[in-house]
Each structure stands twice: as C-alpha cells, then as structure tokens.
Amino acid sequence: MDRLAELKNNLDTITREVREAEQKAGREPGSVTILPVTKFHPAQDIALLAQLGITMVGENREQEAKQKKEELGDLMEIAMIGQIQTKKANSVARWASSVHSLDSVKLARALNRGMDNAERTEPLPCLIQISFDDDANRGGVAREELPALVEEVAGLENVLIDGFMVVPPIGVDPVPVFETSKSIALQYENELGRPMKLSAGMSADFADAVASG
Numbered sequence: 001m002d003r004l005a006e007l008k009n010n011l012d013t014i015t016r017e018v019r020e021a022e023q024k025a026g027r028e029p030g031s032v033t034i035l036p037v038t039k040f041h042p043a044q045d046i047a048l049l050a051q052l053g054i055t056m057v058g059e060n061r062e063q064e065a066k067q068k069k070e071e072l073g074d075l076m077e078i079a080m081i082g083q084i085q086t087k088k089a090n091s092v093a094r095w096a097s098s099v100h101s102l103d104s105v106k107l108a109r110a111l112n113r114g115m116d117n118a119e120r121t122e123p124l125p126c127l128i129q130i131s132f133d134d135d136a137n138r139g140g141v142a143r144e145e146l147p148a149l150v151e152e153v154a155g156l157e158n159v160l161i162d163g164f165m166v167v168p169p170i171g172v173d174p175v176p177v178f179e180t181s182k183s184i185a186l187q188y189e190n191e192l193g194r195p196m197k198l199s200a201g202m203s204a205d206f207a208d209a210v211a212s213g
Contacts, residue, residue, distance in 0.1 A: 004048050011036075011052055021210040032210055035079065035199070039064065043071040050075050056097060062088045069095040081165070081199075083139040090114040098125040100165045100199050103141045105152045108159055115158030125162035126153065127199050130184065132177050133169035140166075143184075150188060161188070163197030174205045178212035 059065035060082025077097035093114030131140025166181040168174035185196040201209025
C-alpha cells in the first residue's frame, strides 16, 4: 500500500468512527471537525493529507511547525496546539493559522505584539486552554483565573477568543472534564455573543468528547 492510500485508509476509518459517535450522541452529522496532529511526520505526508481534503493540521513544536509551514506554504493551515514560550510568540504569530494553547495574560500580550510585527490584517484566532489539574508542565489556565484571562484577551486588538481547549488529566474520567468544558464554552458564547469552538478528545477518548458536546 502506498503512502497516500495508507493515509486515506486511516482517515476514512477515523472519520467513520467520529460520524458514528455523532449519530450515537444525537448530534448533527458533520458537526465535529477532525484535527490531525502531525508532529514527527514529514511535510510530504501533510501535503498528501491536503489531497484528501484536510485543510488544517495541529503541531505542538514551534520549530518543527515553522519549518513545515515554510515547506508547505498555502497548501495547509497549521494550528499551534502545544505550549508556547513567550519568546516564541513572534514566530508563532507569523506562521500559525490559529493557537489552541493560550493560557496566560503574558502569552496573550506577546502574541498580540507578534501579530503587529507580522503585519497580518486579521486577528489571530486563539483557543484558551483550560487546566483541570494545575500541572504547569501540561499547560492551561486554572479555572479560577479564566475570567481574568478572557477579559484581557477580549481587549486585545490582534488576538481573538475563538473558543477553548482541554486535555483531561491522565488517569481521570474524561467525561466530567468534557462536560464542564462544554458548560464553560456555552457560558462565554452568551457573554461574548458569538459561537465558541471546543477542542477536546484524542484517539482514546474522542467518543466521550463527542457525546459531551
């Protein structure tokens, strides 16, 4: 099996499983977006994904993602899903189509400045990562600090709150985490007056994430 056929087979399988999870949860068909994570995979593989209709992939290492974006150009959008050092914010603002790991006022301000330097005309869509274990190594803002971060980001010119991201703590039932995160997203939909995305669920728990909204 050649590489394109292999990727198509894998994509077809996960797409079918996601659509089945949508149906089981009583959700609208196609309401869930699949974001392939392509860390450690070459740019050639990402180019093949573009042939299969994928328009955005996730990367969690800044240097690796930057290099791939340089190779791929406009062929694929790349979302930064990993933790970002403040000193890397300028670089991320130049290549990322979105950020899924915004978790501090300091980083928000750095991305805002980076967007000025990048001379981009549209705000950078960002998902705020919520922590459910207060583990700094895993990233995310503590829930009690979330309102202050939302207020800060809402006042920035070059950064847009596009929703929230969550990774459940290891060894914890993910369902309550997903359900609470969905409630948070709905709360801010009402407060901000626009739809909020919720990035949640990986290979082992995506069905729970779909069922939880």
